[in-house]
Amino acid sequence: MTDPIGMENDFVLPVDNSNGGKPKMKQRDQLESIIVIGVGGAGNNAVDYLYKQEGYMENVGNSVKHYIFNTDENCLNNLQCENKLVLGRNTLKGKGAGANINVGQQATQESIDEIKEIVKGADLVFITAGMGGGTGTLGSSVVAELAKNEGAIVVSLVTLPFKYENRQRNAFSGIKHLYLYSDSLIMIDNQKIVDAYPDYEFTQGLDEANKILANAISGVIKIIRNPSTINTDFEDLRTVLNNGGKSQILYRSLEGEELEKITTEPDKTIDAIYEKVTTSPLITRSNIEQATAFLMLIECSSHFTQRIMDQFISRFTRHNGEEISNFDDLLDDLESLDDEKIEAIKNDGPQVIFAYNKLPDTEDNRPRLNVTIVATGMGTHAAKAKEAPQQAAPVYREPVQPSYQQASAAPQHNRQLDALTINPSSQARVLQQSYSAPATQTANVQSEADSAKTLNLDLFNTLSQEDQLKLLALLNAKVSQANVDQKGNEEYNGPRVPEDNPLFPNQAAKTETVTQSQAAATTLADTTPIKEQHTFRPSVSADDLSIDD
Numbered sequence: 001m002t003d004p005i006g007m008e009n010d011f012v013l014p015v016d017n018s019n020g021g022k023p024k025m026k027q028r029d030q031l032e033s034i035i036v037i038g039v040g041g042a043g044n045n046a047v048d049y050l051y052k053q054e055g056y057m058e059n060v061g062n063s064v065k066h067y068i069f070n071t072d073e074n075c076l077n078n079l080q081c082e083n084k085l086v087l088g089r090n091t092l093k094g095k096g097a098g099a100n101i102n103v104g105q106q107a108t109q110e111s112i113d114e115i116k117e118i119v120k121g122a123d124l125v126f127i128t129a130g131m132g133g134g135t136g137t138l139g140s141s142v143v144a145e146l147a148k149n150e151g152a153i154v155v156s157l158v159t160l161p162f163k164y165e166n167r168q169r170n171a172f173s174g175i176k177h178l179y180l181y182s183d184s185l186i187m188i189d190n191q192k193i194v195d196a197y198p199d200y201e202f203t204q205g206l207d208e209a210n211k212i213l214a215n216a217i218s219g220v221i222k223i224i225r226n227p228s229t230i231n232t233d234f235e236d237l238r239t240v241l242n243n244g245g246k247s248q249i250l251y252r253s254l255e256g257e258e259l260e261k262i263t264t265e266p267d268k269t270i271d272a273i274y275e276k277v278t279t280s281p282l283i284t285r286s287n288i289e290q291a292t293a294f295l296m297l298i299e300c301s302s303h304f305t306q307r308i309m310d311q312f313i314s315r316f317t318r319h320n321g322e323e324i325s326n327f328d329d330l331l332d333d334l335e336s337l338d339d340e341k342i343e344a345i346k347n348d349g350p351q352v353i354f355a356y357n358k359l360p361d362t363e364d365n366r367p368r369l370n371v372t373i374v375a376t377g378m379g380t381h382a383a384k385a386k387e388a389p390q391q392a393a394p395v396y397r398e399p400v401q402p403s404y405q406q407a408s409a410a411p412q413h414n415r416q417l418d419a420l421t422i423n424p425s426s427q428a429r430v431l432q433q434s435y436s437a438p439a440t441q442t443a444n445v446q447s448e449a450d451s452a453k454t455l456n457l458d459l460f461n462t463l464s465q466e467d468q469l470k471l472l473a474l475l476n477a478k479v480s481q482a483n484v485d486q487k488g489n490e491e492y493n494g495p496r497v498p499e500d501n502p503l504f505p506n507q508a509a510k511t512e513t514v515t516q517s518q519a520a521a522t523t524l525a526d527t528t529p530i531k532e533q534h535t536f537r538p539s540v541s542a543d544d545l546s547i548d549d
């Protein structure tokens with residue numbers, strides 16, 4: 001059946017490189033370890049879909065290990081993938097988890113030793129699962145956590161249930177956990193299949209979702225495995241995913257009519273291509289215009305000239321072609337090019353790492369384009385700031401206004417309070433929810449001689465309520481400013497390179513740190529989810545406060 005809205009993808013396959021030769025694969029011992037794991041029925045089907053695609057195993061999949069995990073042994077036996085693991089076999093005896101997410105989680109935990117062995121030494125692990133069912137919903141996050149503990153990049157691709165299944169609560173419980181252990185989480189909304197393909201036969205509709213999952217997986221593998229004229233590799237993927245924020249993987253294959261006017265009306269055609277690449281009828285909202293880094297593989301026919309490539313990539317990076325004003329001056333005076341001047345050069349827009357491959361010409365000289373994109377940084381502070389460049393000081397998130405602030409007027413000038421300084425580099429354990437701090441907590445107060453003496457925060461309770469309000473308001477302002485300074489430096493200079501940003505620290509550990517600190521002292525304006533909190537929260541503890549007398 002033809003695609004009714006003309007937007008779905010062909011399958012991703014490697015292409016000949018521009019020299020006309022076959023792509024040369026790396027030697028086996030040079031290869032990163034890539035593993036694809038399908039957990040539960042939907043996850044198993046997505047891996048099976050990959051298997052069945054003509055050319056996938058020969059061209060992409062052979063250097064990758066594929067596994068299907070399920071509590072339901074029958075389901076495993078009906079699929080082609082030969083690496084199968086029955087989860088919780090001792091307890092469930094090969095029967096399914098019966099839509100019970102706790103049963104699925106326990107079954108997966110029962111098989112933890114086998115899973116650890118499978119993900120041992122992995123560099124990149126793709127996990128696919130259907131959210132809402134018993135096995136994949138929480139089983140996937142158990143697998144993701146084990147993979148992350150191995151130091152792997154974890155890319156999770158999941159489906160959200162149809163509305164009529166009434167499994168949304170389970171589904172979001174799964175997403176919440178999986179998000180913690182995933183460097184990238186791609187969600188396909190099954191309900192959107194109904195809207196986009198209402199007349200498709202049921203399984204054919206499901207396959208449209210499976211196709212997107214499969215394309216995302218094979219597209220990323222291609223980006224890091226296949227040599228091209230301009231090459232990208234695993235480390236590029238690591239850099240881009242290390243950029244933080246939400247990420248999205250997009251793939252689109254276009255040709256014929258869709259690109260007919262690429263040489264005569266490039267602007268219009270590029271707008272149309274952009275629209276098609278960035279909107280998929282099934283993937284949940286991507287907000288790709290907020291991305292702060294892109295990894296792209298562009299495979300295209302000779303119609304894509306230098307000028308058209310410039311226009312096309314700039315469409316994503318929002319680069320408007322304006323010259324950097326002082327660029328020539330800098331070039332003319334290289335001898336005086338010091339660190340300060342280099343620091344002042346603005347990288348205006350998201351970073352792009354791209355691979356390029358020329359597609360062989362067809363007999364009828366049809367324009368062709370395959371584009372695979374990993375976009376990251378959506379929903380981050382930097383991305384928001386790009387949307388609102390007029391803001392003088394970037395704001396990470398809308399803090400919930402604490403009640404004490406709503407009640408108080410703007411803080412009055414107070415020499416002692418004004419001199420308050422904050423060390424923004426410490427972990428988040430902010431101010432007490434109530435004004436009375438535990439007697440054990442202290443703040444450092446600096447005398448004029450700059451020697452620190454200690455103020456017991458019990459003293460805080462001796463202040464009048466008005467002074468307490470002033471102090472708290474001022475602290476909050478200082479925290480925001482410190483955060484702005486710190487994050488501004490880190491995030492406005494483009495994506496962080498791995499050296500600056502420890503690679504994928506154990507997310508579980510992160511969560512624990514924040515949870516402990518939350519227990520120690522509840523933050524004043526705290527309604528942010530744990531992961532976001534870890535990333536964006538102002539970081540100040542009572543121990544980090546000092547007051548210049």
Ligand SMILES: Nc1nc2c(ncn2[C@@H]2O[C@H](COP(=O)(O)OP(=O)(O)OP(=O)(O)O)[C@@H](O)[C@H]2O)c(=O)[nH]1
Nearest residue numbers: 040041042045096097099130133134135136161209
């Ligand atoms: N797109 C797509 N979605 C599927 C497919 N199979 C199942 N789903 C969805 O995934 C959800 C979970 O179903 P399964 O993966 O079969 O469930 P499970 O994780 O194996 O859990 P149990 O069957 O309870 O052991 C369902 O509610 C469906 O919404 C599929 O082949 N394609």
